[in-house]
Amino acid sequence: MNMKLNTVLSVTLAVLLNLTGSFCQLDVCGQAPLNTKFIGEKDANAGSWPWQVSINEISYQNHFCGGSLINKDWVLSAAHCFQSIGMPDIVIYLGRQNQQGPNPLEINRTVIQLIIHPNYDPDTQDNDIALLQLSSSVNFTDYIKPVCLAAAGSEFDEGLSNWVTGWGASLEKIFPDMFQQAEIPIVSNNDCNIGYNGIVTDNMLCAGLLNDEGESPCQYDAGGPLVSKQGSGWIQSGIVSxxxxxxxxxxxxxxxxxxxxxxxxxxxxxxNQPGFVTFPDDYDYALDPISNITSIFSGSSTSLYLPLNHTFSIATFIFCFLIQMLSESS
Structure with a gap:
């Protein structure tokens, strides 16, 4: 009887887990407890952006592109980074702070699968996106965590503040040893296209200062994340292209x-789907459902109405918590 019950329970949990998909990532993705950055600071503190990875070429032992950890097994980057470098020559560093010097908190993984988007166009850079599967899963720490990803239908309005990170060259043409960060605003695709002769497509997002010099991603930042803050977490809106x-x-x-x-x-x-979050909309409910449930039933919530996707987020959060408890007790 117990064996039958366990079998049914296991199958049911497997089906439900597949249905809930990325919601099980929402309790960990986009969280950066060590992010104590200040406006104007270029050097990022250790752990400030725990999803940032450094992608290195094994042959020359050099950093050539950035990327972001999206779950325990996969890294997101740009397709153009891998046009001349093959999978056997790639090593990925997670938790890295300096490109030279010691990095006591970092780990590294090789790559067992490199997937370039099938419609990537190297002439226009349309669909400039790639996935890299790590040689083994990573354990999350304060210095190594996945980022949440912008879900389909997300909108990033002009002027919205975003952060870009990496080890690219500065305006002084210096390639930094220390991990760097810069705050830049979203620019509408229409305005952006003025400088790009109309090649900016709906698959692209623009950010930076229009007709003015300022901080921006540069050589060796390619593939790295552009992130927006919502609630207490971070969502990746773009990939440096x-x-x-x-x-x-x-x-x-x-x-x-x-x-x-x-x-x-x-x-x-x-x-093991990443945590996809709609921006702007349901992030607060999805990320912190317990506090929202408490406020609703205590009468302190501004609205007693929960849209379907919010209700589903809360239910799946509880479900994921129960799965974790069951796995720990077995």
């Missing part, structure tokens, strides 16, 4: 728009 001469920048930089690729990403991460 290209710009017009980053060191003398007069137009915004162009990023791959992550929200356009939810279905494509889920095809390959089906057993």
């Amino acid at each position: 290209f710009n017009q001469g980053c060191l003398e920048l007069t137009f915004p930089s162009v990023f791959t728009r992550v929200s356009q690729y939810q279905d494509w990403i889920n095809i390959y991460t089906v057993n």
